[in-house]
Amino acid sequence: MASTHSEAARILGERIRGVRLGLGMSQEEIAQLADIHVTNLGKIERGQANPSLTTIVRVSGVLGTDPAELVRGLGLEDLPDTTRPLTVADFVRERRSRGR
Secondary structure, three states: OOOOOOHHHHHHHHHHHHHHHHHOOOOHHHHHOOOOOOOHHHHHOOOOOOOOHHHHHHHHHHHOOHHHHHOOOOOOOHHOOOOOOOOOOHHHHHHHHOOO
16 A cells, blocks of 8 residues: 655655754744644654645744745656646647647
């Protein structure tokens, strides 16, 4: 059975935790400042949650970092292997091969 937790979520969580610890802040303090539940922040840091864009922006803002830095380099290959996502390039290539 494939894991429902992605490598992307794990990496994002590690990055958030690293910045937080570098600032000497607790999960409780960051969660309060970002207006999210501390349990949610803990799950994010452990890679057990898939935070919304709003949550990523809130947390990064509180941490004083650009949200792009938290997700830099993450790609389709970092998502669970349940299905292979079709990229636009794949779609166009297939459509051209069928003569459409």
